[in-house]
Amino acid sequence: MVGRLRSLEDLNLSSVDRPVVFLRLDLNVPIKKGTIGDDTRIRAALPTIKWLLERNCRIVACSHLGRPKGVGFEAEFSMEPVAKRLAELLETKEVVLASDYLAPDLGKMIGDLKSNQIILLENLRFYKEEQGSDVEFAKKLARFANFYVNDAFGTSHRADASLFAVAEQFPLEKRCAGFLVKKEIDFLEGAFRNPSPPVTAVFGGAKVSDKIAVLNKFTQIANNIVIGGAMAYTFLKYLGKDVGASKVEEDKLDVVAEIMKNAEARKVKIYLPEDHMCGDKFEETVAAVASNGVDIPAGFMGLDIGPKTIATFSKVIEESKVVIWNGPMGVFEWEQFKNGTRQVAEALTRCKGVTVVGGGDSAAAMAKFKLESKVSHVSTGGGASMELLEGKELPGIKVIRN
Numbered sequence: 001m002v003g004r005l006r007s008l009e010d011l012n013l014s015s016v017d018r019p020v021v022f023l024r025l026d027l028n029v030p031i032k033k034g035t036i037g038d039d040t041r042i043r044a045a046l047p048t049i050k051w052l053l054e055r056n057c058r059i060v061a062c063s064h065l066g067r068p069k070g071v072g073f074e075a076e077f078s079m080e081p082v083a084k085r086l087a088e089l090l091e092t093k094e095v096v097l098a099s100d101y102l103a104p105d106l107g108k109m110i111g112d113l114k115s116n117q118i119i120l121l122e123n124l125r126f127y128k129e130e131q132g133s134d135v136e137f138a139k140k141l142a143r144f145a146n147f148y149v150n151d152a153f154g155t156s157h158r159a160d161a162s163l164f165a166v167a168e169q170f171p172l173e174k175r176c177a178g179f180l181v182k183k184e185i186d187f188l189e190g191a192f193r194n195p196s197p198p199v200t201a202v203f204g205g206a207k208v209s210d211k212i213a214v215l216n217k218f219t220q221i222a223n224n225i226v227i228g229g230a231m232a233y234t235f236l237k238y239l240g241k242d243v244g245a246s247k248v249e250e251d252k253l254d255v256v257a258e259i260m261k262n263a264e265a266r267k268v269k270i271y272l273p274e275d276h277m278c279g280d281k282f283e284e285t286v287a288a289v290a291s292n293g294v295d296i297p298a299g300f301m302g303l304d305i306g307p308k309t310i311a312t313f314s315k316v317i318e319e320s321k322v323v324i325w326n327g328p329m330g331v332f333e334w335e336q337f338k339n340g341t342r343q344v345a346e347a348l349t350r351c352k353g354v355t356v357v358g359g360g361d362s363a364a365a366m367a368k369f370k371l372e373s374k375v376s377h378v379s380t381g382g383g384a385s386m387e388l389l390e391g392k393e394l395p396g397i398k399v400i401r402n
């Protein structure tokens, strides 16, 4: 039995004058040449930041960004663009970027902090100790704070120092989840706790190997499992269909057999593509050719689901009481192969039940099609949401439960 997730309201903030809060966020956003591509994760951090500021807290916020080498500052991975965007979104507040947060003057910076300022630490992964879960490093990070808040849902599956060892420096009553983490857990765990049938899990993306655990888990939870994207071709190959030059994981055919067996034993219906949009090479300019049936001619590869499949998948989704979707149906980044993913996203918006989109590519697709506000929840964590749905306890969450 897992404990209750501790929330911001559980903190006795008034026990300290202008309390200092260590706030772990996931501000790992896509940045190209200094420009942020999608600021969803920065926006998602605002409710917790504002709530803490309204309560007179001094915030020391931090995040990782990308995967730097861990040997010091690398301009490409600097939090500077994030600090700027955060300040814009906070409107009247200033974001002070602390470049060396292990130096003693962080204490002075915190002491000097005005009520309209927050501190953002430079990329935590500039220190290899962050991913090494180093306790001495964690102690240094935690040393000036009175409270610990994790609002970094997207990184909570990592046992990194700032997610786990830093939290452990605080007594349990001084640690908690921020609003984003709470919302993510409520949707991703809550939607599948005694759900009303039919429950449908829609999976796509490149590889069966990325989804084995979650597919097996959903053979125990779902009534329907809908499979599109490149991973569907390994299933179709297993069923003896012609898949042409489509991507197939030959070494996962036995895994597919196992999943199909589990699904059959529990009477879970598996839906696979009945037709496809194909190309004769994996290139952005390739012409899209309809297969008109389940078999794909030699020399062609499936790059999106076809119209019959879209109709079947959409109907299953619309008639469900709970839907979880993770993984695109095709190469949705390319104009001629985006339709399947778009139609599945739209089917979710027509479903009257609880509709949850896992993070990563499916969240990016929801943003591309501007449909985020039309489903119950779009997760900010790709890896984290999948691990949670697999039934794993995430280290960053475990440490903030009662």
Ligand code: 3PG
Binding pocket: 026, 028, 066, 067, 154, 155, 158, 381, 382, 383, 384
């Ligand atoms: C993510 O984008 O999935 C999270 O920020 C975690 O990043 P990581 O996979 O580099 O640990």
